[in-house]
Amino acid sequence: MSLRYALLALLSAGPMTGYEISRRFQSSVGHVWHAPDSQIYPELRKMEIDGLVAGADVDAGPRGTKRVYRPTDQGTEAFREWMNAPLKYALDRDPAILRAAYLEWSSPEAARRMMQDHIDHFAALVGQYDQQVFEIDERLNVVLLRRLNGLPEEMQHRVAAFKRFAYEGLIARAEAEIAWAQRGLRLLERYSPAASVFTGQAGESVEAGAG
Amino acid sequence: MSLRYALLALLSAGPMTGYEISRRFQSSVGHVWHAPDSQIYPELRKMEIDGLVAGADVDAGPRGTKRVYRPTDQGTEAFREWMNAPLKYALDRDPAILRAAYLEWSSPEAARRMMQDHIDHFAALVGQYDQQVFEIDERLNVVLLRRLNGLPEEMQHRVAAFKRFAYEGLIARAEAEIAWAQRGLRLLERYSPAASVFTGQAGESVEAGAG
DNA sequence: CGTCTCATGTAAGGAGTTACATGATTTA
DNA sequence: TAAATCATGTAACTCCTTACATGAGACG
Numbered sequence: 001m002s003l004r005y006a007l008l009a010l011l012s013a014g015p016m017t018g019y020e021i022s023r024r025f026q027s028s029v030g031h032v033w034h035a036p037d038s039q040i041y042p043e044l045r046k047m048e049i050d051g052l053v054a055g056a057d058v059d060a061g062p063r064g065t066k067r068v069y070r071p072t073d074q075g076t077e078a079f080r081e082w083m084n085a086p087l088k089y090a091l092d093r094d095p096a097i098l099r100a101a102y103l104e105w106s107s108p109e110a111a112r113r114m115m116q117d118h119i120d121h122f123a124a125l126v127g128q129y130d131q132q133v134f135e136i137d138e139r140l141n142v143v144l145l146r147r148l149n150g151l152p153e154e155m156q157h158r159v160a161a162f163k164r165f166a167y168e169g170l171i172a173r174a175e176a177e178i179a180w181a182q183r184g185l186r187l188l189e190r191y192s193p194a195a196s197v198f199t200g201q202a203g204e205s206v207e208a209g210a211g
Numbered sequence: 212m213s214l215r216y217a218l219l220a221l222l223s224a225g226p227m228t229g230y231e232i233s234r235r236f237q238s239s240v241g242h243v244w245h246a247p248d249s250q251i252y253p254e255l256r257k258m259e260i261d262g263l264v265a266g267a268d269v270d271a272g273p274r275g276t277k278r279v280y281r282p283t284d285q286g287t288e289a290f291r292e293w294m295n296a297p298l299k300y301a302l303d304r305d306p307a308i309l310r311a312a313y314l315e316w317s318s319p320e321a322a323r324r325m326m327q328d329h330i331d332h333f334a335a336l337v338g339q340y341d342q343q344v345f346e347i348d349e350r351l352n353v354v355l356l357r358r359l360n361g362l363p364e365e366m367q368h369r370v371a372a373f374k375r376f377a378y379e380g381l382i383a384r385a386e387a388e389i390a391w392a393q394r395g396l397r398l399l400e401r402y403s404p405a406a407s408v409f410t411g412q413a414g415e416s417v418e419a420g421a422g
Numbered sequence: 423c424g425t426c427t428c429a430t431g432t433a434a435g436g437a438g439t440t441a442c443a444t445g446a447t448t449t450a
Numbered sequence: 451t452a453a454a455t456c457a458t459g460t461a462a463c464t465c466c467t468t469a470c471a472t473g474a475g476a477c478g
Contacts, residue, residue: 002306009313019429032312034302041431084321089332091245095213095298101243101377102220104370110295121300158402159315166312169391176387180380191369230457252459
């Protein structure tokens with residue numbers, strides 16, 4: 001149910017087409033919330049039926065028309081209500097943690113590769129997040145500029161500070177993942193040189209595993 | 212698709228009924244992977260059809276019978292394969308980050324409450340994780356004991372070390388969340404004493420928000 | 423002449439949530 | 451005698467993923 005609030009959040013910067021939302025959800029804003037086309041277009045239609053956004057068919061030059069959405073007063077109010085309601089925390093369900101807990105079932109090489117992939121994955125994300133923070137600080141982000149346009153300077157700082165804060169959270173998380181996987185590599189170094197008893201055929205391993 | 216691997220992981224400690232799995236998934240092991248009854252029983256049936264587990268109806272005394280599942284050789288092999296395959300990383304979609312990015316839309320009190328709830332939530336989790344680590348270190352966890360039973364001592368250390376490592380990851384994450392929310396509180400202190408322009412009625416706010 | 427961008431979806435299926443349903447036995 | 455534990459599900463729904471579909475204009 002958060003997708004519609006993510007859409008309202010993005011649309012609070014100004015009117016957009018489904019296509020533009022889709023592109024933003026795949027690049028910059030996509031770090032905060034990601035969704036594919038196949039979810040966005042139908043959800044916008046549903047939100048229109050529910051009176052949260054208003055769509056208008058606008059001339060798109062030689063390309064015919066496109067549908068531009070903007071939040072209605074009701075949509076803005078629904079977003080604000082959601083922003084003031086308590087958050088529900090989902091229970092944990094992360095394949096990386098699941099794997100880590102049963103790493104004796106991986107081959108030593110696969111275990112090391114998993115940790116290295118984890119580090120590489122989150123290091124790449126940190127790079128992307130840093131770039132976003134830079135674009136926030138330097139006011140290079142198009143959607144942010146649209147959003148800040150017309151606000152008093154103090155409020156501009158405030159709005160930008162919150163965007164920055166969100167990315168700082170993502171960076172802190174990613175760095176925690178990297179540090180954890182590095183601990184994992186050190187742990188594997190201590191245990192992996194010795195061959196795993198779990199690398200044999202299925203029959204043996206059931207014996208070894210179930211004892 | 213990870214649920215079945217979580218089930219195979221748990222069953223690798225020894226045979227269990229759906230009911231016992233369900234209880235474990237709601238308490239101790241539930242921190243690593245959570246699932247409700249309504250998902251577990253049907254999934255076990257599907258896995259039996261797919262040949263990954265074998266179910267046997269066993270006498271349960273005066274209560275009639277119960278169905279005990281154990282992994283088949285094929286199931287054990289499928290689990291090992293999954294443990295050796297590369298992980299897929301899902302794209303980010305976290306309501307807490309989404310909110311943080313648009314915190315100018317929350318009332319100052321709601322924003323502070325959100326941060327405090329975040330801290331409380333993850334502090335409680337850290338407490339639970341610490342307890343699990345204690346139970347791993349002291350060999351108090353029933354499933355772990357079942358799993359270690361019969362393994363050479365060196366392997367016991369190894370297996371327990373990986374379980375501990377998984378919880379260390381959860382703890383590191385939770386602590387990163389706490390630190391982040393504390394930064395959030397400090398940020399709000401700087402910006403919130405001044406009233407938000409976004410606290411008026413819908414009409415005004417659309418002006419202010421969209422500029 | 424081919425690929426990229428603009429523009430908007432459908433369709434099928436998997437994964438997860440929430441609520442409901444049932445009934446015996448054991449414990450406080 | 452009321453509540454918790456043992457034991458096993460169904461049903462409806464939402465949310466998300468993956469694959470497929472289409473067509474025009476712009477760019478190189």
